[in-house]
Amino acid sequence: MPPSWHSSILFRTGLVLVAVFVLLGALTVALNLKYDRIQAEAASKLRLSQLLDTVESTASVACFAGDEVLAAELASGLLRNSEVLSVVIQAGELELASRRRSQDPVEASADANATPLVREVFSPFTPETRVGRILLTPNLSVIREAMHQEAHVAMVQMALQLLLVALAVAAAMLLRIIRPIKAISDGLHGMDATRGERLPLPAGHRRSEIGRLVTDVNLMADRLVKALDEERGLRIQREIDERRYHAIFKNAETGIFIIDNEGILTSWNPAFARLARLPVVDEPPTELSIFCLGWKEPARLAEVLLGCLSNHRSTAADLPFRTPEGPDRWLSMVLTPIAEQSIQGVIHDVTQHKEAERSARQMAVTDSLTGVANPLGLEQRMQELTLACDLRQHEGFALILISFDDFRRILDGFGPATGDEILKEATRRLSRSVKSTDVVARIGADQFALVLVDLQRDLDAERVAARILQGLHQHYFVAGSPLRLHVSAGIAFYPQDTDAGIPGLMQHAGLALSHAKASNGSDVRFFDPNLAKIAEHRxxxxxxxxxxxxxxxxxxxxxxxxxxxxxxxxxxxxxxxxxxxxxxxxxxxxxxxxxxxxxxxxxxxxxxxxxxxxxxxxxxxxxxxxxxxxxxxxxxxxxxxxxxxxxxxxxxxxxxxxxxxxxxxxxxxxxxxxxxxxxxxxxxxxxxxxxxxxxxxxxxxxxxxxxxxxxxxxxxxxxxxxxxxxxxxxxxxxxxxxxxxxxxxxxxxxxxxxxxxxxxxxxxxxxxxxxxxxxxxxxxxxxxxxxxxxxxxxxxxxxx
Amino acid sequence: MKTRHGLRRLLIITLLLGLGGARADGALVVVMSGASGVDSLTREEVINIFLGRFRQLPSGQAALPVDQPEDPALLADFYQRLVNKKPAEIRAYWSRLVFSGKTAPPRQAKSHEEGLKWLSDNPGAVGYMRSDARPSQLKVVFTLGP
The missing domain is CATH 3.20.20.450 (EAL domain)
Structure with a gap:
């Protein structure tokens, strides 16, 4: 849109110029007039003085001789000069001649103030003798008239100059500024920067501000185009990423889903539908809660969800899941809060891991040769029992340590395979002789442990121990021939025989066993506090x-x-x-x-x-x-x-x-x-x-x-x-x-x-x-x- | 004064040339008739009388100045001594005044004798002459030194 005429640069600059010129012109003319007036008056005075010089000798004669005629003649002569208003010639006090120009009354009044020019007249023969004087009044109106004319001319001249300067400035602006700007403006209107179009440099403006402006505009266009290109590249990359993520989301083996803080599913991928056994329908239900799936313990899930919401951080849990087609599965779930009241979750099937873990745990507490508990398993079991005992679920238990006295001899004599066979047989006999709630464990090469729950001290313990040992004392058949082994046992009771928990119990049972071994003929020994004292002393x-x-x-x-x-x-x-x-x-x-x-x-x-x-x-x-x-x-x-x-x-x-x-x-x-x-x-x-x-x-x-x-x-x-x-x-x-x-x-x-x-x-x-x-x-x-x-x-x- | 010396020398030369031995350096006297009743005049009064300003004697009688143009040396000498003007200047002066007709230049005696006669006849007549040429009946009222 072209600018309106009154807001154009040209108009406004012209206005300013005219105002400045008028002001300057008025000031200059006024000063000039004042100066000229002073000059003109001085010049007039000089001229009149010179005029007087020319008539001085005649005036001298006239005054000397008191000749009125001559004086009158002289005055008339002087009046002929237009600048003279009146002339008075005096000889001493006597007025010889007086002449005055006829004029307008208005002017006369103005001239009344005019100071007459006085020239003393001396005798022609004795110059020192003053014989009279001439009073000459200048005609100010004439001077003023001249002045006025001069002022007019000056003003006209000024106006002409002003006009010329204004025209020149306007032309220069039009040519050097406005047209290039308009050209830039027009160029910008039609320019398509993305196609590489740029503003041409106006001719003759290579180094001017206009040229710099054009260069800067072009540079800015370059930058904008570059930024646009980058933006477009990013957008394309984002679209690709989005498609890729969507593909990952769709094809992932892991179930991915999003729920709100009520547990309502808002989005999920096919793997989730598969893992959570969602019904295969075209139109998914609108209000599907994650709690309505086949979780065995929905309360646990709610706990996890609440934990995630209250702590604002990822929470993981393994949850059992009931499936319609068969055994339960274990699903591992990780919930991550992603926004206000929105949680992202992933699930995957960890049933196999769980199985493996369970079996590994089993392995860890089992003796590989005999299949009964190993020392770790024994300790765990005893931990459980001590806990139950502390909770008054049972009265206590007895720990019996059993050891073959000369097992090394068997190994040396018959080899490790035979040793293994004997140990397996011993395990079988032990297992047979205890209740299913009791524990059999192998805790050393030739050492077994029994944990007998609810066995009262001194009542049936010795009987039970004797029965067990009797079983072990039976012949073992090695390569068809019978073999007899001597077995010792040490018994300690929980909680009576320990003040240091399970390790203390083990130690005391071990002491009793050592004692049994050391004393010939006695197979079973109960833990005696004195044993502990002796051991401590030692x-x-x-x-x-x-x-x-x-x-x-x-x-x-x-x-x-x-x-x-x-x-x-x-x-x-x-x-x-x-x-x-x-x-x-x-x-x-x-x-x-x-x-x-x-x-x-x-x-x-x-x-x-x-x-x-x-x-x-x-x-x-x-x-x-x-x-x-x-x-x-x-x-x-x-x-x-x-x-x-x-x-x-x-x-x-x-x-x-x-x-x-x-x-x-x-x-x-x-x-x-x-x-x-x-x-x-x-x-x-x-x-x-x-x-x-x-x-x-x-x-x-x-x-x-x-x-x-x-x-x-x-x-x-x-x-x-x-x-x-x-x-x-x-x-x-x-x-x-x-x-x-x-x-x-x-x-x-x-x-x-x-x-x-x-x-x-x-x-x-x-x-x-x-x-x-x-x-x-x-x-x-x-x-x-x-x-x-x-x-x-x-x-x-x-x-x- | 140097100017005066120069002029004097010029006058001497002029006299020598023009008069051929005339007594150019003698004193000039302004004379009047013995019956005029005027004993002496001031230089001012002499100037006023001869240059037409006041033609009145102190006694109130009208003064009648007489010029002697037949002796141009005397005339020149007189005006020279009186107002330091040449005869041409004096003439120019009078030529301005005669225009108005208010006053007239001194009466021009055609000869020395005529001049003497007028002086004798008119009590108010005032003339000038060299002092040595003064007749006894004429009274010296003012003397112009050389």
Whole structure:
């Protein structure tokens, strides 16, 4: 639409121009007129003055001579000048001539104010003498008339200039601005930017603002077209995506649906219809609630839905679904809130997963060989039972641990396949002998557990256990031949026999079982709180003992051994004592068995020989020829105390091997014949004497004495103690002494308690004696005193 | 004054040329008849009388100035000394005044004798002459120094 004429640039610019020009013109004309008037008046005055100059000499004569005629003539002459209004010539006070121009009264009034021009007239002969004057009044109206004319001309000229300038400006604007703008406007109206059309650059405007405007418009068009293209590309991509998503939605195996917060289905895919067994109809029902489907537990679904709505986050659940065609299916559902009161959900069939999971769970708690519960299964079952017991659903239960005593022998003898067969058979027998609510579990290679519910302690438990064991004691047929196995059982009751839950119960049943195994002849043991106390004591002792070994809390005590033949101190037996930080000295029989069981005996034994060696070296330095004997446990032989280490010790500490005797028991020789013999020979070959300790208490087989070479026998104190009174003991010691002499083995009598013993032994030909008569075992500090007393004690025996 | 010296020298030359030994440098006197009753005139009064301004003697008697054009040197000398004008200027002056007819130039004596006669005859007549040429009956009323 073309702009209306009064809002066009041309008109408005013209208006402004005209206003500015008129204002400027008026101001200029007014200033010019004022200036011109002043100029004109000055010029008029000058001209009149010059006019007066020309008549001055004549006026001088006229005034000098007072010639009125001449003066009148002169005045007339002056009046001929149009600028002169009136002339008065005076000679002194006398007016010689006075002439005035006739004029309009109006003008006359205006000229009344006009100041006459006065010219003094001097004598022609004496210039200093003033003879008169001329009063000449200028004709202002003439000047004004001229001025007016001049102003008119100026205004006309101004108007002409204004007109020309306005025309020029209008033309320039029209040509340089309005036409290019109109051309741009027209071009924009018809331009189709998407087809690549752009505005042409108007000629001659390459660098002007118009040109820049056109360039900018074209750039903007470029950008717009580019943005449009991108937008179109995005739209197309979106359509493709939408189609793709729709295809995914339709073809997915997963059921996808959308419901509102009431559970009304608003949209679903074919997979959902299939999984949810929706009826196949052309027109889907309008108000179909998700709760009206075949859920077995709609309340659970409602819970999930509420959870999703209240927490505003995805909620998942596996829900059982009843199907018309067969067994129930498990559907896994994930609900995700997508908008206000709208929830998106997916379902898929997880029946197989569920089955697999169930079977895996079953596997996890089942023993693969026997098909009964494994330890995990037992624990779970017991958890359930303890829970039920806490809830007073039953009185409690009994845990029976059953173990084959010598199953390893079977495995070694008949092979693992036979072992498996026996275990399976045992399982069958166990299962037969308990109620279906009871639990049978295999918890170790040859260990079973029974959990018997509602079994009263001491009433029928023992009877039931006995019956069960009896079943297990029956012959097993292996490769057609009958085999009998011994079985032990330990029983503990829940909740009476535990204060630490199921682990405590297991531990106590285990203790009872160990006890049953340890005690010969008794197959079944009930848990006894004392067992727990003993076990606890043992546990603490073991802990302390480990620390003692680590912190070397042991000391050696020395009991002198006296040579009865030469009546002198021969040496001592070094005995280990435990200096417990709280309990004081602990006797060896309290901790040595435990040390042997736990293997700590090895470290302790090494410490003992080292300490003994150190003492021997000290005596050697003091010039004393004393020997020491140390006890070596069966557990130390052969690897716990290697012969090489002993030799190293002797050379390192500098004592002779012959001075350190090793006391072993018959048990050593019994347990491992080959290894012990080798060790014995190596030790003796290195020069260490070996004593056979506690001789007489065990088998005391004479064949051992023949097979193993030892250096001394130590007759047990139980024989020596009563030789004074008991003839049998006396005969036995005498026989041993005699026999040893024939083997060329010296004898040490232990437990020598009085002088009578010594006399008797000496008479028997026993070479060495050891016992309280001489001294109890003493710390090394007291040993020298003990040694000093020995001769006196021997003297007593000799005198009698 | 330099101008005056120059003029004087010019006058001397003129006299020498024109008169041939005339006593050009002698004093000029304004004379009147002894019967005029006027003893002396001021230079102002002489100028007024000769240049037609006031033709009245202090005694109230009309003054009658007499020019002596037959002695142009004297005339020139007189006006030169009186108002410092040349005879041509004097003539130009009179030519303006005669136009109105209100006053007339001094009476022109055709000869020295005629001039003397008029002076003698008319008590109001005022004439001029060189001082050495003054007859005794004429009274000097004003002297124009050289």
């Amino acid at each position: 546990r603490r002792l073991e802990y302390d003992l480990r620390r003692a070994v680590r912190e070397k809390q042991f000391v050696l005590f020395f009991q002198p051994i006296v040579d009865l033949k030469h009546n002198r101190l021969a040496g001592a037996e070094a005995l280990i004592r435990w200096q417990h930080p709280e309990r004081g000295l602990v006797p060896p029989d309290e901790f040595i068995p435990l040390a042997e069981e736990t293997g700590l005996i090895t470290d302790m034994g090494l410490w003992v020989v080292e300490e003994a060696g150190r003492q021997l070296a000290a005596w050697r330095r003091e010039g004393k020829t004393l020997s020491l004997s140390v006890n070596v446990s069966a557990c130390q032989i052969p690897d716990g105390l290697p012969p090489d280490i002993l030799l190293d010790l002797a050379s390192r500490l500098d004592f002779t091997p012959a001075s350190l005797a090793l006391e072993i028991t018959e048990g050593v020789l019994l347990s491992d014949l080959g290894g012990a013999q080798t060790w014995l020979e190596a030790v003796r070959a290195n020069g260490f004497p070996v004593y056979l300790d506690d001789f007489g208490t065990g088998y005391s087989s004479l064949s051992y004495l023949k097979r193993f070479s030892v250096d001394r026998l130590k007759v047990d104190k139980s024989f020596v103690r009563d030789i004074n009174t008991n003839v049998g003991d006396q005969a036995l010691v005498e026989a041993v002494t005699a026999m040893a002499r024939s083997f060329e083995i010296e004898v040490v009598a232990e437990g020598v308690e009085d002088a009578g013993h010594v006399r008797l032994l000496r008479r028997m030909g026993c070479r060495y004696a050891q016992g309280y008569y001489f001294s109890r075992p003493v710390p090394i500090e007291s040993f020298p005193d003990v040694g000093e007393r020995i001769p006196e004690l021997l003297l007593t025996t000799l005198e009698s």
